[in-house]
Amino acid sequence: xxxxxxxxxxxxxxxxxxxxxxxxxxxxxxxxxxxxxxxxxxxxxxxxxxxxxxxxxxxxxxxxxxxxxxxxxxxxxxxxxxxxxxxxxxxxxxxxxxxxxxxxxxxxxxxxxxxxxxxxxxxxxxxxxxxxxxxxxxxxxxxxxxxxxxxxxxxxxxxxxxxxxxxxxxxxxxxxxxxxxxxxxxxxxxxxxxxxxxxxxxxxxxxxxxxxxxxxxxxxx
Amino acid sequence: xxxxxxxxxxxxxxxxxxxxxxxxxxxxxxxxxxxxxxxxxxxxxxxxxxxxxxxxxxxxxxxxxxxxxxxxxxxxxxxxxxxxxxxxxxxxxxxxxxxxxxxxxxxxxxxxxxxxxxxxxxxxxxxxxxxxxxxxxxxxxxxxxxxxxxxxxxxxxxxxxxxxxxxxxxxxxxxxxxxxxxxxxxxxxxxxxxxxxxxxxxxxxxxxxxxxxxxxxxxxx
Amino acid sequence: xxxxxxxxxxxxxxxxxxxxxxxxxxxxxxxxxxxxxxxxxxxxxxxxxxxxxxxxxxxxxxxxxxxxxxxxxxxxxxxxxxxxxxxxxxxxxxxxxxxxxxxxxxxxxxxxxxxxxxxxxxxxxxxxxxxxxxxxxxxxxxxxxxxxxxxxxxxxxxxxxxxxxxxxxxxxxxxxxxxxxxxxxxxxxxxxxxxxxxxxxxxxxxxxxxxxxxxxxxxxx
Numbered sequence: 035x036x037x038x039x040x041x042x043x044x045x046x047x048x049x050x051x052x053x054x055x056x057x058x059x060x061x062x063x064x065x066x067x068x069x070x071x072x073x074x075x076x077x078x079x080x081x082x083x084x085x086x087x088x089x090x091x092x093x094x095x096x097x098x099x100x101x102x103x104x105x106x107x108x109x110x111x112x113x114x115x116x117x118x119x120x121x122x123x124x125x126x127x128x129x130x131x132x133x134x135x136x137x138x139x140x141x142x143x144x145x146x147x148x149x150x151x152x153x154x155x156x157x158x159x160x161x162x163x164x165x166x167x168x169x170x171x172x173x174x175x176x177x178x179x180x181x182x183x184x185x186x187x188x189x190x191x192x193x194x195x196x197x198x199x200x201x202x203x204x205x206x207x208x209x210x211x212x213x214x215x216x217x218x219x220x221x222x223x224x225x226x227x228x229x230x231x232x233x234x235x236x237x238x239x240x241x242x243x244x245x246x247x248x249x250x251x252x253x254x255x
Numbered sequence: 256x257x258x259x260x261x262x263x264x265x266x267x268x269x270x271x272x273x274x275x276x277x278x279x280x281x282x283x284x285x286x287x288x289x290x291x292x293x294x295x296x297x298x299x300x301x302x303x304x305x306x307x308x309x310x311x312x313x314x315x316x317x318x319x320x321x322x323x324x325x326x327x328x329x330x331x332x333x334x335x336x337x338x339x340x341x342x343x344x345x346x347x348x349x350x351x352x353x354x355x356x357x358x359x360x361x362x363x364x365x366x367x368x369x370x371x372x373x374x375x376x377x378x379x380x381x382x383x384x385x386x387x388x389x390x391x392x393x394x395x396x397x398x399x400x401x402x403x404x405x406x407x408x409x410x411x412x413x414x415x416x417x418x419x420x421x422x423x424x425x426x427x428x429x430x431x432x433x434x435x436x437x438x439x440x441x442x443x444x445x446x447x448x449x450x451x452x453x454x455x456x457x458x459x460x461x462x463x464x465x466x467x468x469x470x471x472x473x474x475x476x
Numbered sequence: 477x478x479x480x481x482x483x484x485x486x487x488x489x490x491x492x493x494x495x496x497x498x499x500x501x502x503x504x505x506x507x508x509x510x511x512x513x514x515x516x517x518x519x520x521x522x523x524x525x526x527x528x529x530x531x532x533x534x535x536x537x538x539x540x541x542x543x544x545x546x547x548x549x550x551x552x553x554x555x556x557x558x559x560x561x562x563x564x565x566x567x568x569x570x571x572x573x574x575x576x577x578x579x580x581x582x583x584x585x586x587x588x589x590x591x592x593x594x595x596x597x598x599x600x601x602x603x604x605x606x607x608x609x610x611x612x613x614x615x616x617x618x619x620x621x622x623x624x625x626x627x628x629x630x631x632x633x634x635x636x637x638x639x640x641x642x643x644x645x646x647x648x649x650x651x652x653x654x655x656x657x658x659x660x661x662x663x664x665x666x667x668x669x670x671x672x673x674x675x676x677x678x679x680x681x682x683x684x685x686x687x688x689x690x691x692x693x694x695x696x697x
Contacts, residue, residue, distance in 0.1 A: 058682075061682060062682065062684065065682070067623065067628065068628050068629045068681055069627055069628055069629075069681070069682045070627070070628060070629045070630075070678065070679040070680065070681055070682065071679045071680060071682065072626065072627065072634055072635060072679055073624075073626075073627030073628055073682065074682045076624075076627055077627070087534075090536075091312060091533060092308075092318055092321060094311075094315065094316065094317050094318065094536065095536065096536050097534055097536065099600075100534060100596055100600035100603070100604070101595075101596065101597065101600065102597060102600075103597045103598060103599040103600065105600075106599045106600060106603055107599060117682050117683070117684060118684060118685045119684070119685065120684035120685075121684060121685075153322075154321055154322065155322065155323060155324045156324060157324040157327045157328060158320075158321035158322065158323075158324065158326075158327060161321070161327055162321070172398075175400075176397065176398075176618065177614075177624055177627065178623075178624075178627075179400065179617075179621065179622065179623045179624070180400065181288065181399075181400045182294075182297075182398055182399075182400070184293065184294075185290055185291070185293065185294030185297055185298070185398065185399075186288065186289050186290055186291060186294055187289045187290075187291045188291075192293055193293060236291065237291040237292045237293055238291065238292060239289055239290065239291055240279075240282060240283065240286070240290045240291065240292065240294065240295045240338050241338070242283065242338060242339060242340070242341035242342060243339045243340065243341075243342075312533060313529075313539055313542060315532075315536065315537065315538050315539065374543075375542055375543065376543065376544060376545045377545060378545040378548045378549060379541075379542040379543065379544075379545065379547075379548060382542070382548055383542070393619075396621075397618065397619075400621065401621065402509065402620075402621045403515075403518075403619055403620075403621070405514065405515075406511055406512070406514065406515030406518055406519070406619065406620075407509065407510050407511055407512060407515055408510045408511075408512045409512075413514055414514060457512065458512040458513045458514055459512065459513060460510055460511065460512055461500075461503065461504065461507070461511045461512065461513065461515065461516045461559050462559070463504065463559060463560060463561070463562035463563060464560045464561065464562075464563075
């Protein structure tokens with residue numbers, strides 16, 4: 035069984051903090067909705083470690099971010115800071131996009147390897163990894179009563195994580211060391227995400243095959 | 256303690272696949288929302304085995320659909336197939352409605368007996384069974400940011416499952432064999448659901464008693 | 477380790493019943509949405525013990541309200557009674573607001589001490605307590621596809637619970653007996669909530685610091 039890939043607490047908290055700041059910046063678009071300070075904090079908490087909570091619920095194990103005082107403090111603090119210093123953070127937006135791409139890569143690798151360590155088969159393990167990476171943004175949209183962003187046409191976010199996590203489980207199945215596989219996962223997720231933002235890659239919209247069902251085409255009138 | 260009623264993996268996967276197809280057909284109504292392929296897959300996954308995930312979370316046990324590679328593959332594949340072949344599936348709509356009624360009956364019986372096997376009392380066990388049957392559609396509506404269909408006036412869906420699961424726990428309490436009780440549950444859920452669609456049965460809308468509070472009626476003017 | 481503060485079953489069920497009635501009264505505002513009887517029951521169940529379910533999911537333990545037949549019966553019955561007798565309950569609205577303030581205090585104290593008993597650190601324990609108190613209203617709003625009320629400017633609800641639960645963990649850390657600390661928590665939550673309703677206290681809306689980023693102020697024209 036693979037060991038879980040883990041990162042030092044400070045790196046995990048940095049990732050949670052980036053999530054918190056991003057949640058607050060996202061919430062700032064909805065000034066007309068009269069969110070109060072608590073609402074901003076809730077969005078920050080959900081975005082910061084909602085993915086980790088979903089991951090641990092699906093693994094039926096202790097919710098890791100609730101077993102340290104730091105996660106809630108960092109996520110709430112980052113959200114309020116993000117709200118107050120919105121103008122500064124918007125200026126360093128490129129840096130935040132890069133850090134965020136790194137964050138989803140890290141969450142994805144941690145989630146996938148943790149799921150493998152809990153004995154999940156390859157595909158569910160990759161699924162849990164993707165949900166760990168993007169679950170925060172799903173929870174954020176649910177709480178703000180918005181359409182779930184990642185289900186709609188837009189730049190690749192969950193797809194980047196899926197590329198990373200499927201590669202990870204493939205490499206681990208092939209006998210590659212879990213730390214190497216996790217590093218490839220982080221790099222691949224980061225790369226796909228950044229390239230998707232740069233080149234505005236997106237998935238095609240839903241559409242049905244329009245020709246298939248007609249066995250004999252109707253004559254044109 | 257009752258044993259859990261279980262069905263072969265292929266039957267379970269068939270049910271998940273029907274859920275996936277239905278999720279995609281449902282999503283196809285919302286073309287203007289610009290769902291992408293991933294969005295369709297997520298709706299399919301949620302509709303296909305969201306109920307099983309909720310059931311296992313409420314039972315504080317391992318999430319069964321995440322312990323096999325097949326569920327995710329079948330739900331995602333069925334959703335994409337449902338999207339592409341929408342015109343074919345729409346033509347066989349009667350067949351899908353019948354299979355769906357069978358599916359909620361099966362999920363209901365599996366959920367209720369699993370809850371009984373985990374030691375839940377009768378009423379919560381029936382509740383878990385209903386949620387296992389209809390949880391996928393609740394999750395689907397949450398993710399699509401729609402009002403939850405089954406809370407609104409419409410043909411009986413959860414009520415069919417509730418009739419089945421309450422009958423099941425009643426029969427098991429009366430000492431009937433769990434396989435017999437589960438079969439009655441499936442048949443009853445199927446029957447109520449199909450008859451409700453045929454005859455457009457629905458529950459009454461919410462309304463308050465308008466007369467009750469007046470002890471002495473006001474004289475008419 | 478602190479023992480969990482617990483209350484007799486009848487008091488817990490009374491609190492669940494108050495939640496159920498409130499859920500139904502809340503749902504009654506949305507007559508135009510065509511909620512049916514099942515919808516009202518679901519809102520009642522979610523409002524009545526949704527907080528307890530979320531609490532136990534976050535603690536990775538058995539869902540307590542599903543281990544007795546009474547919770548579902550009381551929550552459903554209370555919701556339907558609340559729907560039918562809306563006119564009576566609206567007249568005793570002051571009494572319901574007071575009972576509700578007591579209810580969130582009790583749920584908060586029970587949730588916080590249960591989390592401490594499960595070994596959670598102080599801040600996550602307080603967080604779980606707050607979620608136990610207000611989770612029902614979050615779930616209600618999610619299911620009704622409404623903006624989550626407590627994230628928006630309005631009278632203090634979650635803040636009252638947070639004041640109570642943080643005081644509770646502070647007192648327990650300082651060596652105060654858990655029953656004394658829990659009683660202070662209930663009283664404080666109740667007090668803050670009632671005063672907030674009376675004096676229309678609210679949290680400030682989200683806003684960014686507008687001056688901070690300019691190191692040198694632009695000269696006025």
